[in-house]
Amino acid sequence: MTAPSAGWLVVVGLGPGDDALVTDQVRGVLAEATDVLGYIPYVARIAPRPGLTLHPTDNREELQRADHALDLAQQGRRVVIVSSGDPGVFAMASALFEACEGRESLPDIRVMPGITAMLAAAARAGAPLGHDFCSINLSDNLKPAALIEKRVRLAAEADFAMAFYNPRSASRPETFGRVLAVLRAHCEPSRLIIFARNVSLPDERLLTVTLADAREEMADMRTLVIVGNSATRRVGPYVYTPRAAG
Amino acid sequence: MTAPSAGWLVVVGLGPGDDALVTDQVRGVLAEATDVLGYIPYVARIAPRPGLTLHPTDNREELQRADHALDLAQQGRRVVIVSSGDPGVFAMASALFEACEGRESLPDIRVMPGITAMLAAAARAGAPLGHDFCSINLSDNLKPAALIEKRVRLAAEADFAMAFYNPRSASRPETFGRVLAVLRAHCEPSRLIIFARNVSLPDERLLTVTLADAREEMADMRTLVIVGNSATRRVGPYVYTPRAAG
Structure with a gap:
C-alpha cells in the first residue's frame, strides 16, 4: 500500500x-x-x-x-x-x-x-469607504444585540463610515431597526445610507437615501448597507467620502 | 469635423x-x-x-x-x-x-x-478579520493625530479587530508609536498583532507578535498592520478571530 x-x-x-x-x-x-x-x-x-x-x-x-x-x-x-x-x-x-x-x-x-461585498457595493456607488470605516455583521447569531448596538454607537462616535453585512435576517428581523435607531440618536438626519442588493448580478439594485428617509424594509439578507461618515456627500450621480477628515 | x-x-x-x-x-x-x-x-x-x-x-x-x-x-x-x-x-x-x-x-x-491589502494580508495570516473590524489610514496627512488616536481608542472599546494602512510614513514616523501606546492603554498585553509587508510579492514578510512585543520599527509604509480583537487566537501556524463575540 x-x-x-x-x-x-x-x-x-x-x-x-x-x-x-x-x-x-x-x-x-x-x-x-x-x-x-x-x-x-x-x-x-x-x-x-x-x-x-x-x-x-x-x-x-x-x-x-x-x-x-x-x-x-x-x-x-x-x-x-x-x-x-x-x-x-x-x-x-x-x-x-x-x-x-x-x-x-x-x-x-x-x-x-x-x-468582498462592501468593496463591490462601494465601487458601484462611488467611493463611500474612501476614509476610515468599519465592517459589522448584523446577523451573527453568536453575538448579542446589545453588542451590535454598542459597536454602532462607538463607530458613530468615531465618525467611521460603516458597512453592515447581513443587515436583516428572517430569524432576527428587529436588529436593523434598532441599528437605525442608534444611528438616528448619534448622526445628523442628512447622513447618507446606501442599500446595495445583489451587487454585480443582473438584478443588482442600488438605493441611496438620507438617514431621515431610511426604513428597515429597505434591507434584507442579500443587501449590503453602507452608512457614510459625517463628510460623505454626492457629486453628480456618485456618493463618496473625501480623503480629509470631516 | x-x-x-x-x-x-x-x-x-x-x-x-x-x-x-x-x-x-x-x-x-x-x-x-x-x-x-x-x-x-x-x-x-x-x-x-x-x-x-x-x-x-x-x-x-x-x-x-x-x-x-x-x-x-x-x-x-x-x-x-x-x-x-x-x-x-x-x-x-x-x-x-x-x-x-x-x-x-x-x-x-x-x-x-x-x-485591498488588508484582505490579502488577512488571508496570508489565516482569518484575523473574521469578526467585526475597522480600517484606519494612519498616514493621512489631512487628518490630525488626535483624531487617529481617538478612533483607535474607540475601536479598542468596541473590540473591533483593526487594519492599519500606511502605518509609518517618513513624514510622520511618530504616529504609529502613539497608536501602539493607545493600544497598550486599552488592550491586554497578549493581544495579537500581524505585520504584513509586501503581501503577495516575492519578498513578502509576515510577522505575528503580541502587543507586549510589538515595536514601531516593525512597520513601514509598505506594511499592513492587523490588530486582533480580544478573542483573536492562534491554531497551528494560523491566526484567526472566531465568529462568536469574544
Missing part, C-alpha cells in the same frame, strides 16, 4: 457574484481541485468536470463542512471550500480555523482572498 | 501586487483603454501596447492626476486610473470624486474593485 499523496485545503472567495470578479489565483486552484465544498448557491457556480466531486451543503452547517474538508485533505484529496465575497470577512475561513481546534494534525491550509 | 466618440473613465484596483490577484473585469477594461494614469510603480505593472499611452506620475499628485484623467475622458479618450489594492480604500477613487466637484459636466465614470 502506498502512502496517499499530500492533500491540501484552500478556502477561496468567489467575489459578490459576477464571474468577472473572480481572481486568476482562485480559478487556478479550482482547476486543480478534486473536491469543492460550500453552501449550495456558491457550489452551483463551479462547473462540473471529470475528477471533481462537488459537495453542496446547506447554510448554517459551517463547522460540519469544515470538518469534512479537513478530513478529505488529510486523506490526500485536493480540497477547495468556496465562499462568496472574501472568505475571511464573515464567511468560511474563521469557521474552518475553529474546526482546526483540538485536531492532532492539520493539512496544508491556504486562504485566497476575494472581492 | 465629427464629434469625438464618447470617452469614459474607470478607476481600477490592481490588488496588492501579484498579477494573479487582478480580476478579469479589470483586465478587460485595461485592454480597451487608450490612456492609463497612476502612480509610477502601479503604471509600471501595465504592459505597453500600440494605441495605449501610459501616464505615470509621482505620488501626492492625486488631484492633478484626477483632473488630467477627467479632461482626457471628456476629449473622448478611454481612460483608466490604476490604484493598487482596491481603488475605494485609501486610494484614487475618492481623489477622483473630489476633482469632480465644481465641474460643469462629468464623463461616464466607473469604479472597479480590487483585492
